[in-house]
Amino acid sequence: MQDTGSTVPRRQLGRYLLDWRTRAGLTLVTAAELLDISHSSLHRLEHGQTGRIKIGQVEAACELYGVPEELAAAFTGLARQSNGKSWWHEFGDLIPRDFDxxxxxxxxxxxxxxxxxxxxxxxxxxxxxxxxxxxxxxxxxxxxxxxxxxxxxxxxxxxxxxxxxxxxxxxxxxxxxxxxxxxxxxxxxxxxxxxxxxxxxxxxxxxxxxxxxxxxxxxxxxxxxxxxxxxxxxxxxxxxxxxxxxxxxxxxxxxxxxxxxxxxxxxxxxxxxxxxxxxxxxxxxxxxxxxxxx
Structure with missing residues (x-):
């Protein structure tokens, strides 16, 4: 079985993406269509149930939802960290230091x-x-x-x-x-x-x-x-x-x-x-x- 690492970063990423989709006034189905992915894939992403996260999907979602640049950088950092095998807050430049x-x-x-x-x-x-x-x-x-x-x-x-x-x-x-x-x-x-x-x-x-x-x-x-x-x-x-x-x-x-x-x-x-x-x-x-x- 593949070790997909800690679930913490992808669970937290999912919460943020769900929040920003809601702020943008988009339903799950509409957002999935605009992102050109299935609504089940977006649901899994928002609930931290994706084994390995596609960075491009996160970047596209951030652009679609109007996520500010500094937060988008933090979200993609969470996505990259979720594909690793350890979970630390301080791990190079993946996540901005001022992102709590x-x-x-x-x-x-x-x-x-x-x-x-x-x-x-x-x-x-x-x-x-x-x-x-x-x-x-x-x-x-x-x-x-x-x-x-x-x-x-x-x-x-x-x-x-x-x-x-x-x-x-x-x-x-x-x-x-x-x-x-x-x-x-x-x-x-x-x-x-x-x-x-x-x-x-x-x-x-x-x-x-x-x-x-x-x-x-x-x-x-x-x-x-x-x-x-x-x-x-x-x-x-x-x-x-x-x-x-x-x-x-x-x-x-x-x-x-x-x-x-x-x-x-x-x-x-x-x-x-x-x-x-x-x-x-x-x-x-x-x-x-x-x-x-x-």
């Missing part, structure tokens, strides 16, 4: 489990917390760009706070994330209050791993996110789950092999079990917030 693949995956997930030992998870960050992080990381970025980054982060949170079918989130945050000051004590106080408030949502479970818990797995575990895409009526996954590991040097890593995903589930469960329960975590968040304003 993770955000697209997160927007499709119905369940998110995350462990963040040092930072507040992005889905819970306040605008001022985001701005302080980005100013430290990119001090020369313009105010307009800083504002855009903040708005992008806040828009992502709608997946959690919306009333209709919000994503379920289970998060464990290291106590260090509460104690390490980002921006100012006031920024941290507002941030921790927001965390405490969001932890009361029925679709959110938030726990704090206290310093006294030590290393639940016997090793230091870095930040990770497990993305789940739901179950079909027949009981099978809509899409295989993905583990996202953010990297600052070698690039972001996406794991989808079942044994890798299961290993991270076990690791997350062990960390969660050693964490404070939801009520104790909420109380600690509010206590530390008060300390920042004392």
């Amino acid at each position: 693949v993770y955000v697209g995956l997160e927007s499709a997930a119905v369940g998110i489990a995350t462990f963040q030992p040092e930072l507040i998870p992005g889905l819970f960050q306040t605008g001022d917390y985001v701005r302080a992080l980005n100013r430290a990381a990119f001090p020369n970025a313009s105010e307009e760009l800083q504002d855009a980054w903040v708005q992008l982060k806040l828009r992502r949170q709608h997946r959690v706070t919306r009333k209709h079918r919000p994503a379920s989130v289970s998060a464990v945050i290291g106590e260090a994330a509460l104690r390490r000051i980002n921006g100012s004590p006031k920024v941290m106080a507002v941030q921790l209050r927001k965390l405490a408030d969001m932890s009361t949502l029925p679709n959110v479970e938030l726990r704090v791993l206290p310093f006294r818990a030590g290393f639940p797995t016997g090793l230091w575990v870095g930040p990770c996110v497990i993305l789940d895409f739901g179950i079909t009526p027949a009981g099978s996954p809509v899409e295989p789950p993905v583990v996202f590991i953010e990297g600052s040097t070698v690039g972001n890593l996406y794991l989808e092999k079942p044994h890798d995903v299961e290993r991270y589930h076990r690791t997350y469960d062990r960390i969660r079990q050693r964490s404070l329960d939801a009520v104790s975590s909420r109380n600690l968040l509010r206590q530390v917030a008060k300390e920042y304003l004392a």
